[in-house]
Amino acid sequence: MNLHEFQAKKILQGYGVPVPDGGVAETAAAAERVARGLPGKRYAVKAQVHAGGRGRAGGIKIVDSASAVGKAASELLGQTLVTEQTGPEGRGVRAVYVEEAVESKRDIYIGVLVDRQAGKVSLIGSQEGGEDIEELAAAKPGIIKTLLVNSDGSAAKGAFESFAKKLNLTGALVKKSVSLFHGLTKAFVQSDASLIEINPLAITPGGELLALDVKMVLDDNALFRHADFLEMREKDELDPVEMEAQANQINYVRMDGNIGVVVNGAGLALATHDMLSDAGGSPANFMDIRTTASSLDIAAGFDLLLTNPNVEAVLVNVHGGGMQRCDTIAEGIGISMKRSDCSLPIVLRFAGNNADYGRTLLGNYGISYVEARDMRDAVERVMALVRSEAA
Amino acid sequence: MAILVGPETKVICQGMTGRTASYHIERAMAYGTNVVGGVRPGKGGSRHLDVPVFDTVSDAVAETGADASIVFVPPPNAAEAMIEAIEAEIPVVVCVTERVPVLDMVRVKAALEGSVTRLVGPNSQGVLSPQACKLGVMSTVHERPGSIGIVSRSATLTSEIVAQTSAAGLGQSTTVGIGGDAVHGIGFVDCLQLFLEDPETRGVILIGEIGGAEEEMAADYLNSVKASKPIVALVAGRHAPPERRMGHAGTLTLFGRADANQKIKALRFAGVHIAPNPNDVAETMRQSLE
Numbered sequence: 263m264n265l266h267e268f269q270a271k272k273i274l275q276g277y278g279v280p281v282p283d284g285g286v287a288e289t290a291a292a293a294e295r296v297a298r299g300l301p302g303k304r305y306a307v308k309a310q311v312h313a314g315g316r317g318r319a320g321g322i323k324i325v326d327s328a329s330a331v332g333k334a335a336s337e338l339l340g341q342t343l344v345t346e347q348t349g350p351e352g353r354g355v356r357a358v359y360v361e362e363a364v365e366s367k368r369d370i371y372i373g374v375l376v377d378r379q380a381g382k383v384s385l386i387g388s389q390e391g392g393e394d395i396e397e398l399a400a401a402k403p404g405i406i407k408t409l410l411v412n413s414d415g416s417a418a419k420g421a422f423e424s425f426a427k428k429l430n431l432t433g434a435l436v437k438k439s440v441s442l443f444h445g446l447t448k449a450f451v452q453s454d455a456s457l458i459e460i461n462p463l464a465i466t467p468g469g470e471l472l473a474l475d476v477k478m479v480l481d482d483n484a485l486f487r488h489a490d491f492l493e494m495r496e497k498d499e500l501d502p503v504e505m506e507a508q509a510n511q512i513n514y515v516r517m518d519g520n521i522g523v524v525v526n527g528a529g530l531a532l533a534t535h536d537m538l539s540d541a542g543g544s545p546a547n548f549m550d551i552r553t554t555a556s557s558l559d560i561a562a563g564f565d566l567l568l569t570n571p572n573v574e575a576v577l578v579n580v581h582g583g584g585m586q587r588c589d590t591i592a593e594g595i596g597i598s599m600k601r602s603d604c605s606l607p608i609v610l611r612f613a614g615n616n617a618d619y620g621r622t623l624l625g626n627y628g629i630s631y632v633e634a635r636d637m638r639d640a641v642e643r644v645m646a647l648v649r650s651e652a653a
Numbered sequence: 654m655a656i657l658v659g660p661e662t663k664v665i666c667q668g669m670t671g672r673t674a675s676y677h678i679e680r681a682m683a684y685g686t687n688v689v690g691g692v693r694p695g696k697g698g699s700r701h702l703d704v705p706v707f708d709t710v711s712d713a714v715a716e717t718g719a720d721a722s723i724v725f726v727p728p729p730n731a732a733e734a735m736i737e738a739i740e741a742e743i744p745v746v747v748c749v750t751e752r753v754p755v756l757d758m759v760r761v762k763a764a765l766e767g768s769v770t771r772l773v774g775p776n777s778q779g780v781l782s783p784q785a786c787k788l789g790v791m792s793t794v795h796e797r798p799g800s801i802g803i804v805s806r807s808a809t810l811t812s813e814i815v816a817q818t819s820a821a822g823l824g825q826s827t828t829v830g831i832g833g834d835a836v837h838g839i840g841f842v843d844c845l846q847l848f849l850e851d852p853e854t855r856g857v858i859l860i861g862e863i864g865g866a867e868e869e870m871a872a873d874y875l876n877s878v879k880a881s882k883p884i885v886a887l888v889a890g891r892h893a894p895p896e897r898r899m900g901h902a903g904t905l906t907l908f909g910r911a912d913a914n915q916k917i918k919a920l921r922f923a924g925v926h927i928a929p930n931p932n933d934v935a936e937t938m939r940q941s942l943e
Contacts, residue, residue, distance in 0.1 A: 376755050376756070376759060376835060376836060378835040378836055378865055378866070379865075379866055379870070381758065381759055381762030381763075381836045382759060382762070382763075383756070383759060412763075413756070413759045413760045413763050451756060454754055454756055456755060481754050481755050481756065482752075483728060483752040483753060483754045483755065484754035484755075484756065484757075486728070486729060487729070487754075525809075526809055527807060527808055527809030527810065528807065528833065528862075529805070529806060529807020529808070529809060529810040529833075529860065529862050529889050530807065530809035530810050530813060530889075530931075532862055532863065532889035532890040532893055533810055533813075533887070533889040533931035534931075535890075535892050535893065536889060536890070536891045536892050536930065536931065537930050537931060537932065538892075539891075539892035540892075540930065548893075553751075553808075554751075581809045581810075581812045581813050581816075582792060582794075582812075583778070583790075583791060583792045583808055583809055583812050584677065584680070584778065584789070584790040584791045584792045584793075585790055587792075613795075613812075613813070613816060614792050614794050614795065614812050614816065615792040615794055636932055637813075637930075637931055637932040638930070638932040638933075
């Protein structure tokens with residue numbers, strides 16, 4: 263689950279991480295009111311969307327008066343912001359965050375994540391920060407420093423100090439950054455985060471550290487113990503079709519092609535896409551039916567696929583396992599096709615647990631399909647179908 | 654012969670009395686797995702599926718001599734169950750549970766350090782030695798005792814490759830699903846080591862996918878040893894759209910070690926035979942054994 267900047271900043275502030283004064287607003291008038299309550303004369307008005315690259319996409323405006331804050335907010339609110347991370351469809355801006363614009367003498371980058379190889383929480387940092395951090399890390403790999411910390415977020419004595427020095431922090435900034443690292447790693451562990459990034463962490467002309475932008479992602483699997491975070495969840499964070507699929511135990515991602523794909527298991531789904539793409543095919547979706555999906559869940563997932571007008575043929579590639587069997591999936595497809603009166607051609611490849619029974623069930627539903635004996639055969643047959651459609 | 658489990662393995666099940674666990678344990682027993690007991694706090698002294706139930710793992714080990722455990726405990730308590738099995742010094746622990754919080758797995762990894770336990774999972778279909786021991790939830794339709802070791806990050810692709818290797822007359826010595834989660838127990842390298850040492854295993858199939866660095870680490874390992882057996886790999890996800898999370902496959906690409914083509918390149922450089930597509934994995938193995 264992604265948090266907005268203002269939500270993340272509020273959490274980090276609770277752990278002693280210094281952030282500029284600011285407030286969130288959903289109307290231009292409210293944004294102007296927030297600005298009038300802030301110290302200083304320069305303001306940053308920032309679109310609150312779940313995507314990076316806002317600055318380069320025009321989602322952050324720096325202005326010199328409270329009335330200009332109102333004007334900037336009215337321009338941003340309701341706009342669809344397209345950044346390099348949103349995809350071409352962009353994200354609608356429903357709130358802006360107004361804060362005191364702060365001058366930075368130097369930008370650094372700080373992040374916390376789980377290092378999956380080590381199986382430990384890792385603090386990462388770079389003495390240079392900013393929006394180009396990924397290009398920077400690629401160009402100068404040595405610039406990224408890491409420190410593995412304990413599972414409670416603490417570190418060995420002196421470890422945070424030497425980490426600060428590796429980031430070229432000196433003098434009073436060492437002590438200030440050590441306190442920030444303590445707070446940040448503790449916030450990470452106690453919030454069950456999977457990623458926190460402060461980028462940039464500014465060093466102000468007055469020699470203070472200030473987190474100018476914060477990105478925070480929470481571990482969806484741990485939300486059961488964070489009811490307070492669940493309230494921050496936005497209903498429209500995912501595409502509504504993908505949300506509907508998630509509610510039905512299916513991972514579903516819309517794509518641009520014309521072949522609807524139904525597969526159980528993420529690995530088999532990726533492999534099916536590889537074979538289809540190698541054969542010159544173009545999938546209309548990614549679908550991974552989870553082991554916990556019932557036949558009604560699967561029917562709902564198949565309904566979603568049928569709502570995609572680009573689909574010309576459907577490829578079903580199911581390997582019945584110990585937990586998700588072919589008959590359950592056959593029943594789901596049968597229910598969906600019956601109730602939608604669908605006549606799309608289907609290539610069916612069933613293998614593994616209850617494959618024969620699954621085929622019998624589909625036959626009982628009166629559904630005709632082209633049977634394939636293995637993955638290659640299935641891909642070839644569905645390609646033949648879409649080619650004949652095109653001809 | 655097999656790795657990790659065999660016909661003598663004495664299995665207990667943690668969280669045994671639940672519906673899902675009961676279903677799978679009953680099937681494992683029918684398969685011939687030597688299930689000697691179950692653990693369910695508060696139900697010690699009772700019996701379930703005709704074996705004794707204990708309050709704690711250490712009670713179960715003391716009474717039954719169990720040397721493997723399969724964990725079905727739901728996510729909020731799964732980490733504690735794994736840690737309990739590690740502290741009871743059970744040599745092989747499989748965790749089937751999906752959606753365990755990643756920071757809980759960080760604590761489990763800390764408990765594993767210096768322990769005698771090999772953890773498989775979580776989010777794993779388990780370990781199968783055909784006709785000998787089923788410590789997992791995989792289907793048992795196409796498996797045949799044989800000579801190929803399979804280690805995989807994906808359950809359904811494993812079923813697929815098991816069927817292929819059986820049809821090709823090769824069979825399997827053991828299949829291991831290391832699980833799809835970011836932080837997990839044993840990985841490709843541990844399994845490669847075990848398979849290379851196992852006299853009954855003639856070749857090893859790695860089933861990888863985008864995300865993480867299991868494949869790169871396997872390549873590094875194979876560069877450092879002289880593998881005496883052919884290794885075949887399938888890496889799924891060459892055509893996955895970038896930066897999207899596909900089920901369990903996919904991760905942060907911050908360190909740039911996630912692209913399927915890079916993984917394939919690294920494995921090929923390490924002398925691994927790359928299967929050209931998911932349909933021809935067993936055929937690639939058959940050819941490399943000749």
